[in-house]
Amino acid sequence: MNSSGLSSTITLTKSQQQAVEHKDGAMLVIAGPGSGKTRVITSRIAELIKSGVSPYNICAITFTNKAAEEMRNRVIAMHVSGGVHISTFHSLCVRILRQYAAKAKITPNFSIYDDSDQKKCIKEAIKTADLDTKNFQPRRMLEMISRLKNNLESPQTLEADNSGDYFSKCLSKIYKNYQAILDKHNALDFDDLLLKTAFLLRDDADVRKQLNDRFKYLMVDEYQDTNHAQYQIARGLAMISGNICVTGDPDQSVYGWRGADIANIMAFEKDWPNAKVVKLEENFRSGAAILAVAEKLIGVNKNRKAKKLIAATDIEAGVTSECLEDEQAEAVYVADYVKELIAAGSELSEIAVFYRVNSMSRALEEAFIDGRINYQIVRGVEFYGRKEIRDMLAYLKVVTNPDDEISLLRAINTPPRGIGKVTIEKIGDYARQEGVGLYDGMVRCASGEILSRRVGQKISAFVCMIENFKKHIDEDVSELIDVVFHESGLFDSLKIEQDSQGHSQAAAIDNIYELINGAKKFDENSQEKGLVNYLQQIALFSDTDTYDSQSGKVSLMTLHAAKGLEFDNVIIIGAEHGILPHERSFDLPSEMEEERRLFFVGITRARKNLAVTMSRYRTVYGQTKRTIASQFLFEAGIAPEQEPVFEAYESPKKSGYGYEDNYSQAEGESPSKAVSSGGSSKGAFTAGEMVSHKKFGLGRVREFHNLGGSSVVMVQFNSGQTKSLMLKYANLTKIG
DNA sequence: TCGGCGAGTGTTTTT
DNA sequence: CACTCGCCGA
Numbered sequence: 001m002n003s004s005g006l007s008s009t010i011t012l013t014k015s016q017q018q019a020v021e022h023k024d025g026a027m028l029v030i031a032g033p034g035s036g037k038t039r040v041i042t043s044r045i046a047e048l049i050k051s052g053v054s055p056y057n058i059c060a061i062t063f064t065n066k067a068a069e070e071m072r073n074r075v076i077a078m079h080v081s082g083g084v085h086i087s088t089f090h091s092l093c094v095r096i097l098r099q100y101a102a103k104a105k106i107t108p109n110f111s112i113y114d115d116s117d118q119k120k121c122i123k124e125a126i127k128t129a130d131l132d133t134k135n136f137q138p139r140r141m142l143e144m145i146s147r148l149k150n151n152l153e154s155p156q157t158l159e160a161d162n163s164g165d166y167f168s169k170c171l172s173k174i175y176k177n178y179q180a181i182l183d184k185h186n187a188l189d190f191d192d193l194l195l196k197t198a199f200l201l202r203d204d205a206d207v208r209k210q211l212n213d214r215f216k217y218l219m220v221d222e223y224q225d226t227n228h229a230q231y232q233i234a235r236g237l238a239m240i241s242g243n244i245c246v247t248g249d250p251d252q253s254v255y256g257w258r259g260a261d262i263a264n265i266m267a268f269e270k271d272w273p274n275a276k277v278v279k280l281e282e283n284f285r286s287g288a289a290i291l292a293v294a295e296k297l298i299g300v301n302k303n304r305k306a307k308k309l310i311a312a313t314d315i316e317a318g319v320t321s322e323c324l325e326d327e328q329a330e331a332v333y334v335a336d337y338v339k340e341l342i343a344a345g346s347e348l349s350e351i352a353v354f355y356r357v358n359s360m361s362r363a364l365e366e367a368f369i370d371g372r373i374n375y376q377i378v379r380g381v382e383f384y385g386r387k388e389i390r391d392m393l394a395y396l397k398v399v400t401n402p403d404d405e406i407s408l409l410r411a412i413n414t415p416p417r418g419i420g421k422v423t424i425e426k427i428g429d430y431a432r433q434e435g436v437g438l439y440d441g442m443v444r445c446a447s448g449e450i451l452s453r454r455v456g457q458k459i460s461a462f463v464c465m466i467e468n469f470k471k472h473i474d475e476d477v478s479e480l481i482d483v484v485f486h487e488s489g490l491f492d493s494l495k496i497e498q499d500s501q502g503h504s505q506a507a508a509i510d511n512i513y514e515l516i517n518g519a520k521k522f523d524e525n526s527q528e529k530g531l532v533n534y535l536q537q538i539a540l541f542s543d544t545d546t547y548d549s550q551s552g553k554v555s556l557m558t559l560h561a562a563k564g565l566e567f568d569n570v571i572i573i574g575a576e577h578g579i580l581p582h583e584r585s586f587d588l589p590s591e592m593e594e595e596r597r598l599f600f601v602g603i604t605r606a607r608k609n610l611a612v613t614m615s616r617y618r619t620v621y622g623q624t625k626r627t628i629a630s631q632f633l634f635e636a637g638i639a640p641e642q643e644p645v646f647e648a649y650e651s652p653k654k655s656g657y658g659y660e661d662n663y664s665q666a667e668g669e670s671p672s673k674a675v676s677s678g679g680s681s682k683g684a685f686t687a688g689e690m691v692s693h694k695k696f697g698l699g700r701v702r703e704f705h706n707l708g709g710s711s712v713v714m715v716q717f718n719s720g721q722t723k724s725l726m727l728k729y730a731n732l733t734k735i736g
Numbered sequence: 737t738c739g740g741c742g743a744g745t746g747t748t749t750t751t
Numbered sequence: 752c753a754c755t756c757g758c759c760g761a
Contacts, residue, residue, distance in 0.1 A: 064751080090751050115750090139746095190751050257749065357748055413738090420737045542751060560749045582748055598749080621747065622752040 012036075012043065013312075019278040020044045022245070023051060026238075026272030028223075028265070029247040032309055033294070033604035034285025034566065037247050041219060042074045044245070045084060048217055055083035059215035059237070062088055063222040065545045067564055085215065089230050093193040094536050096200070100207050104200045109532050111187040111397050111404040112539035118142055118189050120406055125177035131170055145175050149191035150227040150259035152198055155179050184437070186403040194229035201236030212240040222564075223248035223268070227259035235271070244272065250305055251298050254560055254598045256590065266305070281308045283604075285566055287317020290610050294603045297636035301593045309604075321575075321612040321633065323640040326624070327360070330615040331367035334571055337611060338373055338554055341569050348374055350568035352555040354602045356580045360573060361556050368554070378547045378557035384538065388494060388508045389515055393535070395484045399469045400532050402439035412462060415493035419462070423455050439466075477534045478519035485512055559602045570606035572599070575614040577628035599632050612638055691732045 012020060016036055019029050020043045031037035041060065049055055062068040065088055072086045085092070094112075101108040113121065122138045122145075148158065155176035164172065182189065188196065201208050218238045220226065223246035226234065238244035246268060253262045269275050283291055288311040295309045324330040338351055353364060361377055368375045383389060391414045397407035412419055424438075430450050431441025445451050446460035465487060472480045485491050494508045522534050547555065547565065555567070559580075574580060581595035603610060618627050633639040685691070689701045 088751070193751085254749075255751090258751075359747090416738065418737065422737090540751070558749065579748095584748065594749095619752090 012040075013280075013282055015278050015280055015282075016040050016043075018276075019245075019280070020047050022276055022278075023048065024243055026242060026268075026275035027245045028268045028272075028275050028277045029245065029280060030265075030277065030305070030307065031247050031249055031280040032283060032307060033249065033252065033601070034283040035280035036282075036284055037221070037280060038071065038074070040280070041221060041247060042071060042078060044219070045075055046078045046080045049080050049084075053217060055080065057214065057216040058219070059085040059092070059217070060219040061092060061221065061234075062086065063225060063564065064088060064542060065091070065540065066547060067221070088540065089226075089233065090190065090193050090540050091537075093197040093233070094540070096197050096211065097188075097193065098532075098536075100200060100204075103204055103207055104196050106188070106196065107186055109186070109400045110536075111185065111401050111407065112193070112536055113182065113185075113187045113189045113406070114539060117187070117406045121181045121185075122174070122178055124181055125174050128177050129170065129173045131174065136170060136174065141171065141174055141178075144171055145178060146191050147259055148175060149189075149195045150229050152195060152229055152232060154195075154199075184403065185405050186401050187406070191229070194227070194233065198229045198232040198236065201233060208236055208239065211237055216241050217243045218245070220244070220246045221248070222252075224250050224253035224262055224265045225255040225260040226264050227255075228261055228264075229259075231261070231264045242272070249307075251301070251307065251597055252563065252601050254563065254594060254601060256594045262303075279307065282310045282312040284312050285607055286604060287311065287313065287315035287608060289317040289319050290603060290606050293319050293610070293636045293638055294600055297596060297603065297632060298600045300635045301596055303590070303593060315608055317606070317608050317610070319610045319612075319638055321614075321638045321640040323629070324613060324615045326615050326617040327363040327574075327619065328367070330573055330613050331363040332371075333613060334364060334573060334611075335367040335371035335373055337571065338368075339371065341609070346569055347552070348554050349549060349552050351571075352557065352562065352565070352567040352569070352605065353571045353573060354557060354559045354562050354605070355573050356559055356582055356598075358558060360579075364556055364573070368556075374553040375556055376546075376548060376551050376553040378555055378561045383511070383514075383546075384541060386508075386511055388490070388511055391490060392481065392484065392512060392515060393538070395466075395469070395488055395490075396481070396531060396535055398439070398466055399473060399480075399484075400535060402466070403437050405438050408439055411466075411488075415489045417458055417462060417489075419455070419458055423451065423459075426451065427459070439463075473531055476520075476523040477529075477531050478516050478523050480531060481512075481516050481519055485516075559598045562605050563601055566605050566607060568607045569609040569611075570602065571611045571613065572602045573613045574618070575599075575612050575630040575633050576618065577630050579618075579627075580630050580632065596632060596635075599630075599636075603636070614640065685732070685734075689734060691734055 013036075016039070019027065019040045022044070029037070029040065031040070045058055045060065048058060060068075060071060062071060068086045068088055068091070072084075075084055075086070076082065087095075097104050097106060097110075098108040101110075111117075119138055119142065122142050123133060126133055126136050126138065126141065155172065158168075158172045158175060182192065201211065215237055218234065218241075220234050225248070234244065234246070246265070248265050250262055250265055253260060253265075256262065269277060286294075291309045291311050298304070322333060324333050334353060341351055342348065355361065355364075358379060361379075365375070365377070384393075391410065394407040394410040394414070397404045398411050402408065409424070412424070427441045427445050427450070428438055430445060431438050434441065434444065436444070442459050442463050446456060446463050450456075451459065468487070469480065469484055472483055490512070491509070494512075497508070519534065522537070523529065526533065526537070547557070547561070549565075555565075559572070572580075577583075580599060581592055585591035585595045612633065614627065614629055614633070616627060617624050619625075629639060685701045687701050691699055691701055
């Protein structure tokens, strides 16, 4: 999203014009990369207002806070009066849920739980279900619950369905417990924000009517990445007016793992039968050479609507690729390449490096520091994930929401106050007897005879402190944080640490001051003030929100974070089998296609120069392993000249994390042959056929997914195991 | 009560 | 390799 060309006098193409002028009814804008989508959306908002629609009646939903902010600025720059609601789905839901809290059966001061909060809750939920965390891994359970929530399955509906097997019954129980814990804490997780809003819209005609009246014109960007809950929310919001305009690109759907359903955009015309469909296929961003690579790659995907990438500029573009020895060499290569770009006149902020996983930034950072290149890592959790920040936020959450036990338990012993497990348990038991929350239990214990005098005093002191903080709740958030910082003892304990450990801890105190500074900005600028608002807003900050286009630094980020951005120069590192595509995606063709789209997204961020690198060896989890070139390099026609041995392989699942057990068989094979021939097992398979595999022996084909060069066969082997194999590498022989 | 230490474990992407 | 968890000693 470049900020240039904001002037409303700028000329639009015919199709852009069509999209901008469309007013009433449904519209689907299929917008390829670089097709001026953001400009279309903002121009349309301006056009709606010009035609007499009140800004107050317009709602635009973006994918990230950053995108929302940017769009807000653009709308303002168009000299259109304010009042348009622009936010992410999640922020919108927070607003709705607070406004209609009673109807949603929650209280408006709810906490929003992040990953680590959720993890604590799920562990407790598993324990109270009398199950163990070995067989029911917290992470996995959370993932499945998230999936359920995204599909709007409540614990009740799940429990009512008695048909499930043992595992689903356990899951159902865990889900129920987990939700009970969240309810008790007056807390919502990310998925709840969507689910509760969707239910509210579905079940309460009054609310639905009011919101439809409020948001007469709804626009949803990045529609290809909406999940079922978001889809239902959008539908609910536009149900009466029918004025829904969605924009997106199925080829850029990269959040399937988070429940995003590409079918939402594919089936839009069915949902809204009179929908106008506009395709934006002209690309104003990238040079033709880059587009050719992108188009070649994405063309391999099977499940897609055909769409062109038409170069609409005469940018001279270049695409290079390089194979380096290991990740250090790769990072140094990138640093040198960046220096060349700078020498050639490029701005640092016009250079970006993308990678598949966050951990890959490390080698880059070292090389950039060595090379004295200024960089920014687009990764936000960093700051809000720091211990001292979380500690501080825990206090604030307790102040707004004493039922938030996760925060309460954190705050009560940071810094240590000599209140231990036993005491907490005692109070917990007492509170349960009395039918009150833990905090209220403390309040009562502080004066009662439940605890020893000594402990009672400690509790009393803590409760008094929190109650005292509550008095400041209507002051500026920044002031309250300052008060909490000093009166809670957090400052003292950090100071002591700092003094004893030299200056290594100085950052902790500075971080709190930075938090205070951020809060000051919130106090000054935010539309809706107050502590609860502040906390709920912070909870929704994300990685991509930290990207600063004006930083004057090279940007490093994951491919996911790169969505929606553009740079003159893009470098994508780690184009290796197992990384891009990621090994966790090997089993499902749909996931392989998503990986391909991810690479596609990365490629199409570049205006002038695209460089792709891989390395021959990579150290993962402390072990150095030989790598295999990504098939995507070949599909896109950009394999490095100094070509790596492209080895035949089997799906490396279950054989550990490395690929070592399949790299022996390849030594002699000619790489180019292995690729272009498509392997030895050509043609189609059908379910039921008997096949033979070198290593796994005999088996029967269960599924065949014809994906051209990357077809996948799922085979159930006689050994009992079922494997998904890439057809062209699996070396399957048909039997009989 | 709490911090330190050692064994064990798990590794994608993020609102 | 890095992080978490649980146990033990002070």
